[in-house]
Amino acid sequence: MKFARTFKQHLLEDGFPEHWVESAISYRKLKKCIKKVEEELSEIGLDADTLSLLLKTAEKNQGAGSDTEDQEEKPFQYVLSPKGSRGQNEEKSYPTKFQPKLLFMIDEATGEPLHAKLSPETKQYLHQLALSENITDIRITDEQDDPKANPTDRKNSLASTNSRSYRTVEVPLISDSQFFGTLQSELSGLATIQKEEEKKLSSEVEDLSNVVSKMTKPKDSKSKHDLQQWRRIFELYLDSRIFFSTSERDPWANNYERAAKGLGNFAAELQKQGLYDDFKSKEGALALHKFLNINSELLQGLKFQEINNMATMKILKKFDKRTALGATSNAALIFQQTPIPASLARAVCAEISNHLLATVPQLDDYLCPVCFSIAWRPVRLQCQHVFCIRCLIVMQRDKQDHCPLCRKKVVMEADSDNLDDSMSRFLKKYFPEEVKKKQKENERAAGRDTYGELYDEKCRVM
Amino acid sequence: MALPKRIIKETERLMAEPVPGITAVPHEENLRYFDVTVDGPSQSPYEGGTFKLELFLPDDYPMTPPKVRFLTKIYHPNIDRLGRICLDVLKSNWSPALQIRTILLSIQALLGAPNPDDPLANDVAQRWKEDQNAAIQTAREWTAQYAKV
């Protein structure tokens, strides 16, 4: 299927909000613009075939042993220069507009285009352009347009070619400005949508965090039960790695397809484990529903940005193919203003993990780094690293003075003052089961220390 | 004695999130004993080779470091004929917060950066210092001969 159709179908059928669809890249309109550029160019004999032949010839000539900078040897250049860019101090409250320019290299003496295999009419046309500029003595470079332009721009203006007695003339085109203007304003519209969406979802996450936090504050058996439920839900959520794959070596952002699969798996797993409606608090089911909604809306945002990015890429490629102007090589400038699909996911996911997931402490964040079980009872060394008391005893017995995490010599000096009481209270409150279990293990290990390995056996017999 | 939780968790994680270029599989009858393979790092003389190692977790692990040994013959200044490895984190610089995966990554890094000034295989280190190109060539040949699967 043609991309234009696929794109339109996505926009119409994927359930995006109306104002999103209205702000999407207008692929058809841009295509028409390209057609106009094509017509303009071929009117003056600079159609795609001619231009690519010109480039090829230039490359060949250059291959023949010249070691000059390739910039200067190009027969023409198509540049997107910032339009009306003022001093750097000026605040950029609006995105920079780009003015596309087609610049031809003309021999100053003869008025002949460089490396040009052009029809006589086109040569004549360019010659005329050069002449008219001689008369008015306007050099088509940025600093002429704007005397305050910063000096780094000047480098790109091909001014150096003058010393080789070539100069540049601008071929005036109209439709290409229209093309890039349209594309640019659409991209900045998309960026605005992304920002709004980020704001909206973030505030939803915050509201939800408050609800879940209230529901799970351990005070009675009801809230303790719900705390366990939410902990399992969030564990599953993290394990599903919906929007980001977090392997320690390279965390990467998932694309829409992977994220959609991840979210599907998460929902299926909730179902399987019966977590949907097993809440003691009556707000529980509704809150979980909201959580899933936030995630699917995020997914929609990801998809919308993805298809628009695809449309942008395709239309730029088409522009190049039809005109041979080489716009995509300059497109980096435009893409700096393009919203990156992953950035919405990144922002909202950060919100989810900092606010929502943080309301329900996860065991993984309170493990002793030596035995990998809950750091009970927690001993905070002078370097602020926390270990369970059992591992600390073993380290001290082995006369290992170095902190396992930072190697500071702080292990031997630790005593009962290093017990972290407030963390103890916290762990007991949020992880009662794990604390109880670890307490038993510690007691058994201490017994083994006193009575030897047989302690285990005896206990079991008794 | 039951397997400590720490070892169970490490093993689970090694299986669930394997390190690229490294495998470690515990023996069924002894879960403290691992069959390990490490791929030679790219742009090293060991590139293209897959090296077999054995790794054993002593009773007082993680208070003491794992015991690791190359089984595949390898030409390296810090690895001797018996496959023993001269690596600080396996000895004096061991910390109980290090893990099997971090140790194996260190070993893989050692293949990428041999250190002839702190040798275990003295003859290899000698040659490495005298004629590095020839030593690297030998390491390459040994890799081709012994470490290709």
Ligand SMILES: [Zn+2]
């Ligand atoms: Zn511990």
Ligand SMILES: [Zn+2]
């Ligand atoms: Zn420390």
